[in-house]
Amino acid sequence: IDKLERYPDGSCVVVDYKTGKAASAAKKILPPNEADPLGGDYWRQMVFYKIILEGVPGAAFRVAHGYFDLLEKDERGQW
Numbered sequence: 001i002d003k004l005e006r007y008p009d010g011s012c013v014v015v016d017y018k019t020g021k022a023a024s025a026a027k028k029i030l031p032p033n034e035a036d037p038l039g040g041d042y043w044r045q046m047v048f049y050k051i052i053l054e055g056v057p058g059a060a061f062r063v064a065h066g067y068f069d070l071l072e073k074d075e076r077g078q079w
Contacts, residue, residue: 001049002069011064014049018042019079022070029068042068 003015018025028040038044046066053061073079 004053006061007064010060011062012053014046014053014063014066015069016042016046016049016067017069017071019071022072025068025070 001014002017005013005015007013025042028042030036030040031043032039039047046068049066050063053059053063071079
């Protein structure tokens with residue numbers, strides 16, 4: 001988890017940054033479907049984050065959303 005935004009109502013938003021080509025990450029973000037019944041690697045990672053955050057005894061986390069922020073270098077190789 002790269003960023004966790006908490007809100008007064010107890011909800012939170014999880015943000016995870018990924019570097020590399022956005023095109024190659026697109027398939028990894030997909031939820032389960034007929035072609036990939038377990039979902040993509042990143043999708044499963046976000047589910048894991050949700051389980052961890054909401055499963056902490058005594059914690060008031062409720063994951064409302066999870067986002068992957070895809071960072072790709074420009075044509076000059078800069079982030």
